[in-house]
Amino acid sequence: MPADLETAEPARPAIRRTGARQVRPATEGWQQQKGADGRPLLQFASPKRGKPPVHLADLKPEEWKGKAEELGLPGFRVKQLARHYYTRWTTDPAEMTDLPAAGREELVAGMLPPLLTEVKRLETDRGDTIKFLWKLHDGALVESVLMRYPGRITLCVSSQAGCGMNCPFCATGQQGLTRNMSAAEIVDQIVQANRVIASGALGGKKRDDHSQERVSNIVFMGMGEPLANYARIMQAVRTMVAPAPNGLGMSARNITVSTVGLVPAIGKLANEGIPVTFALSLHAPDDGLRDELIPVNSRWKVDEALDAARDYFDKTGRRVSIEYALIKDMNDHGWRADLLAEKLNERGHGWVHVNPIPLNPTPGSIWTASDLDVQREFVRRLEAAGIPTTIRDTRGKEIDGACGQLATEG
Incomplete structure (x- = not known):
């Protein structure tokens, strides 16, 4: 069990020591792969495997x-x-x-060769959330999650089988990277979800809901680090936004591409000319904790990632989302909310929105979401500093379909 330590105080006079309990990141029931320097290994290159058929x-x-x-x-x-x-x-x-x-x-x-074979389907939230387990042509497994909200239908898609970012709190990261998914394998998750919706699944549409009965919103927050599979996710995005019959005819503004902070790829995305929503999974505003929580922080530090996020806003005019999983006694301290607000405000106003997400624990985990009063205080401090903040509505926890829970168990 992680040891309790006093919260380390940054060398900033405006932030006072709180004496709060500090839990350090640690894996449970699995061992992170580490290099000779003792740091968690990062997998950017896809392992060599047979390619899926051209689609x-x-x-x-x-x-x-x-x-x-x-x-x-x-x-x-x-x-x-x-x-x-x-x-x-x-x-x-x-x-x-x-x-x-x-x-x-x-x-x-x-x-149209077959790409995804449905292995299992789980439903929750009165039928408004469905998690799919898919088998790829080579036996690799991936998951996607379909969610109905008032006025929209969102699909959380996977971009890789497994993930090479090795984050200790993420169930997907425990698997390592099996391989990148092809553009067609990414797109086919949407097509198959639309087919399921058309068949009458995903609960019933409410009487005052006039939205179309197809996927309207995409979030690249399923399995994998999207920007580590850059070329294929961009090919998939171009197909999503292309007008029919050349593509799915979706709005780029309803597509969210997330990353843990691959700074060079963020720069490439900013120059694409496709106004997708960009989300940075930050989870800690200080390098001391983020080095342990998000191993890619050893390559690109907090300030570099935030500078790249601000640059994305400057080039696209699209407000950036900061994703922040609130983990009890680990990253939910009031001074961290203050530090996050300070760093965001240093880069201007009106360019960013923060989404705190109460952690979705994996089965048997001692890691858990922050207490409600702590969540409220974290949000209060951000809002007091002028940062627009919205607690994320988590779906699919009962079927291990929420953020960080996708683990392809058959």
Whole structure:
């Protein structure tokens, strides 16, 4: 069990010692892989494994004609196929009656090979939350979580099988990185979720809810570090926002890309010209704690990550979200709220919003969410400093489908 230590006080005169209990980050029931220097190992490169079959969603529209010619078919047939996949969410040749019967199955097999096989489905929140366990072509497992809210339907997608960031409080991080997911494997999570919604799952829409019955919002907060799989997530995002039939026709503003702080990739994202929402998973405002809590902080420190986040706002005009898991006696001290506010305000006003998230513990964990009064005090201090702050509504805890709980147990 982590030892109780006195809270270390930063060398800042404005912050006073509180004498609060300080728990240090430590793993439970598993050992972090560490290098010769004793630091947790980080996996940025995807291990070599067999690639998934090339799929329509891996190709840019300008590449469709060439792929059709490979299959001995006219290019316009692929556009018809794309309409079925992106707007009707089907891969069943029998439903594609506008395609000639001769060669239809071959076209579907060549352009829409199966990528995700549903292994298990769990529901909670009166049917308004569904967690899917998917098997990929090589046996790797990933999860995604579908959630209905008033006026929107959100899908939390995975971008990697496992994760190489090695954060001690995250169930996904315990697995290490199996491999990057392809762009099509990412997109197919959305298409399959839309198919499930269309079948009548995900509870019923409320009488005054006039939203469409399909996924409207995407959060890259499932398994994996999205920016460690940069090229493929950006290909997937371009497909999400492309108008039908070239893509899913979603709004870039309803897509959230998160990271634990891969600073060079944040800079690349800022220059993409696609106005997605950017979220930085910070979880501690001081390097002393964040080095232990978020191992990538050994590469890029708090101030570097916050500078990159501010730069994202400057280049896109899109307000940045700061994600902050509130963990009892670890990072929820009042002085840390003050320090976080100070660091954010040093970089200006109106550019950022903080989402404290009461920690979702994994089964048997001694790590747990902050007490309610501590949560309220943390929020009060941020708001008093002029920082817009909203406690995140966590969904799917009962089925281990909330943030940090995805662990692909069959």
